[in-house]
Amino acid sequence: MRFLVFVLFSLGIACAGNFTLTSDLGGQLTKKEEFNGFGCNGQNKSPALKWRGAPAGTKSFAVTIYDPDAPTGSGWWHWIVYNIPKSVTSVVENASALGLLPKLAVESTTSYGIGGFGGACPPKGDKPHRYVITVYALDVAKLDLPTNASPALVGFNLNAHAIQKSSIISYYGR
Secondary structure, three states, X not given: OHHHHHHHHHHHHHHHOOOEEXXXXXXXXXXXXXXXXXXXXXXXXXXXXXXXXXXXXXXXXXXXXXXXXXXXXXXXXXXXXXXXXXXXXXXXXXXXXXXXXXXXOEEOEOOOOOEOOOXXXXXXOOOOEEEXXXXXXXXXXXXXXXXXXXXXXXXXXXXXXEEEEEEEEEEEOO
């Protein structure tokens, strides 16, 4: 019986895969990742991200940064990038502003109403907010969506085509 339990446990780990997202952010965002506007005066630099262990069948990737603690009733989308080719496994710091994302990648509209990275800007005095950074391994090479698609529409399509995803959480407060 012990052998059977061990085999099942081992198979579960093997089937779960090892799709992993990493960043040099650690657990805290800084002024580098803070928005420059809406009462904030940060550098608005998108973070450097790396991922590995994409599952079989991956045809493209997407990256999102979402604040579930924003006082909106629906959270706040800070960055939505999709149609990242399957050969790409990282984005460099400030890739959004410097135009260093892959040629086919699309930066969709954020909750700020703009395309591109929009950094953290929680209300002053509010508890630190969680910023959930997620990379999605998708079963399609391209999401055929307009660049001004709403975060909800993009999110629906990401979840409909996700083979697997990996997330990290960083915090920020002012």
